[in-house]
Amino acid sequence: xxxxxxxxxxxxxxxxxxxxxxxxxxxxxxxxxxxxxxxxxxxxxxxxxxxxxxxxxxxxxxxxxxxxxxxxxxxxxxxxxxxxxxxxxxxxxxxxxxxxxxxxxxxxxx
Amino acid sequence: xxxxxxxxxxxxxxxxxxxxxxxxxxxxxxxxxxxxxxxxxxxxxxxxxxxxxxxxxxxxxxxxxxxxxxxxxxxxxxxxxxxxxxxxxxxxxxxxxxxxxxxxxxxxxxxxxxxxxxxxxxxxxxxxxxxxxxxxxxxxxxxxxxxxxxxxxxxxxxxxxxxxxxxxxxxxxxxxxxxxxxxxxxxxxxxxxxxxxxxxxxxxxxxxxxxxxxxxxxxxxxxxxxxxxxxxxxxxxxxxxxxxxxxxxxxxxx
Numbered sequence: 001x002x003x004x005x006x007x008x009x010x011x012x013x014x015x016x017x018x019x020x021x022x023x024x025x026x027x028x029x030x031x032x033x034x035x036x037x038x039x040x041x042x043x044x045x046x047x048x049x050x051x052x053x054x055x056x057x058x059x060x061x062x063x064x065x066x067x068x069x070x071x072x073x074x075x076x077x078x079x080x081x082x083x084x085x086x087x088x089x090x091x092x093x094x095x096x097x098x099x100x101x102x103x104x105x106x107x108x109x110x
Numbered sequence: 111x112x113x114x115x116x117x118x119x120x121x122x123x124x125x126x127x128x129x130x131x132x133x134x135x136x137x138x139x140x141x142x143x144x145x146x147x148x149x150x151x152x153x154x155x156x157x158x159x160x161x162x163x164x165x166x167x168x169x170x171x172x173x174x175x176x177x178x179x180x181x182x183x184x185x186x187x188x189x190x191x192x193x194x195x196x197x198x199x200x201x202x203x204x205x206x207x208x209x210x211x212x213x214x215x216x217x218x219x220x221x222x223x224x225x226x227x228x229x230x231x232x233x234x235x236x237x238x239x240x241x242x243x244x245x246x247x248x249x250x251x252x253x254x255x256x257x258x259x260x261x262x263x264x265x266x267x268x269x270x271x272x273x274x275x276x277x278x279x280x281x282x283x284x285x286x287x288x289x290x291x292x293x294x295x296x297x298x299x300x301x302x303x304x305x306x307x308x309x310x311x312x313x314x315x316x317x318x319x320x321x322x323x324x325x326x327x328x329x330x331x332x333x334x335x336x337x338x339x340x341x342x343x344x345x346x347x348x349x350x351x352x353x354x355x356x357x358x359x360x361x362x363x364x
Contacts, residue, residue, distance in 0.1 A: 021153045024159075025159045028313075072310070073313035074314075
């Protein structure tokens with residue numbers, strides 16, 4: 001499991017614009033670099049990041065991003081959304097070699 | 111001529127004292143505002159991922175003794191406060207100063223009866239980042255220990271010794287030309303205030319010794335080995351040189 005750091009305000013007012021930040025530990029190996037032995041290191045990238053939101057009535061996509069080789073290691077992804085109702089935000093990172101990680105954070109909207 | 115010489119000497123003394131009076135700057139102050147923002151905000155600082163790893167390791171039992179760091183040291187926020195700022199510190203067993211990662215390895219060997227980690231091992235860097243975070247904002251306060259004195263003076267010698275094919279000493283860049291640019295990048299004053307730190311060039315966290323080895327291969331010298339006696343001497347000198355400056359570990363550097 002890769003280490004993640006997710007920053008979501010624990011509570012927000014309805015209609016408020018909130019900022020969400022995620023960091024994940026990942027090498028983001030481009031597949032273009034030679035290693036110490038001169039052989040090209042195999043590509044190992046996170047290809048897609050998505051954030052889904054579930055307030056009890058089914059989950060819906062809030063934000064998604066495609067990542068490519070030019071993204072640095074340990075990518076930070078920051079985005080804004082509007083707080084509508086209390087529920088759970090689920091963050092998913094998917095990538096090469098079957099990499100897949102999900103983390104959930106609860107948010108309270110008043 | 112006879113009147114010119116004392117005048118020149120006086121000028122020399124003035125310029126020397128002017129250099130000494132120049133305020134010391136952490137590498138942080140030479141960074142771009144964007145990189146500074148990355149370090150100042152823990153939600154953006156990627157080194158915090160290592161800190162989180164370190165916190166988990168702090169509480170994890172390891173080795174033949176079945177003990178974790180917390181079994182002896184308890185809450186790191188209290189027990190580790192200021193510890194990173196006091197290293198390198200003299201270790202009687204090794205007969206020389208040891209830095210924070212070497213101290214962690216000694217604890218692993220002697221108390222946990224675990225195998226010491228090799229230099230730059232991710233677990234070692236994570237634990238060191240976590241411990242260093244507990245001293246954030248504390249002034250660097252190396253032990254004033256008589257046993258440290260010979261290591262300090264040898265470290266200063268190493269700092270001023272020309273090395274490598276480029277025939278450069280640390281002092282020639284970091285004392286004489288700090289603030290100027292080398293290949294477009296500002297030359298910092300080489301104060302080790304933020305280690306272990308996340309270096310953008312490394313795309314990861316690394317130690318002061320890794321950074322020193324980078325500089326040494328940069329001047330095309332044979333780098334000192336990790337955890338070697340020379341590294342201990344150099345680190346001892348650098349810590350004394352930066353004494354009183356606040357620790358900002360785990361930092362971000364370009």
